[in-house]
């Protein structure tokens with residue numbers, strides 16, 4: 062049911078389709094750990110474009126393509142003509158003639174839409190300024206592993222963050238709950254927020270914004286944060302740090318969460334800025350499991366779409 066589709070935003074998928082991605086992620090983990098990996102990308106070529114740096118996404122997706130029997134072609138922007146100003150449309154048209162699928166980490170989300178449209182091949186969002194769907198899939202996989210179900214989540218920090226948008230999209234589609242502690246000025250882009258709200262209304266999901274992080278965290282099972290300054294926001298770095306100074310995940314804040322709460326962060330993190338070192342490196346931290354699960358969700362999405 063998912064063959065041939067692009068994954069630009071989780072909002073483009075039904076609840077059943079997202080459930081399928083999750084189910085296959087768990088299967089892929091089992092296959093990977095028992096070394097019985099299906100060669101579902103046998104003979105397939107996948108171009109992986111990076112306009113911004115990446116460790117987890119780059120390595121998990123490249124590994125995923127390779128272990129599934131495919132051939133990943135990593136293209137850093139500076140090494141291809143895109144970096145010299147060749148239009149995204151032209152890049153897409155050409156790649157569409159060579160490869161079976163595209164993954165791309167882009168500065169502007171619209172570039173993903175262009176890549177998908179002009180290549181005619183399934184295109185996967187490897188992070189844009191707007192969202193990061195593969196991250197959210199790995200995060201909810203981790204939550205399910207830890208608690209046996211999808212619990213509610215509290216996000217503390219930038220209310221317009223790209224990872225948060227994908228967490229909200231997942232929540233909205235699946236009918237879950239997310240609380241967000243963030244300054245009023247930081248909210249998702251209006252068009253995407255409208256879609257999230259519509260989906261939440263249909264599914265019964267609860268998405269609540271708080272100004273007080275202590276109130277948002279009270280009793281929660283999952284405390285999530287991301288960097289205060291995302292890639293591409295360097296010019297407004299000082300402004301954002303000032304806005305977010307009261308939204309750090311500290312050891313004190315963690316005391317207000319449920320006793321068995323976990324701490325999550327998509328990484329890379331800035332210890333001492335958005336999160337205390339003691340939390341990130343402490344016993345409640347689930348960040349390494351979260352990072353590991355990026356591989357299995359990448360394997361799942363690639364084998365389902367391609």
Ligand code: CP
Nearest residue numbers: 115116117118327328
């Ligand atoms: N979480 C994540 O996407 O990390 P990278 O930027 O290293 O890919």
Ligand code: NVA
Nearest residue numbers: 223287291292327328
């Ligand atoms: N919000 C961060 C996520 C990095 C994985 C960024 O866009 O830089």
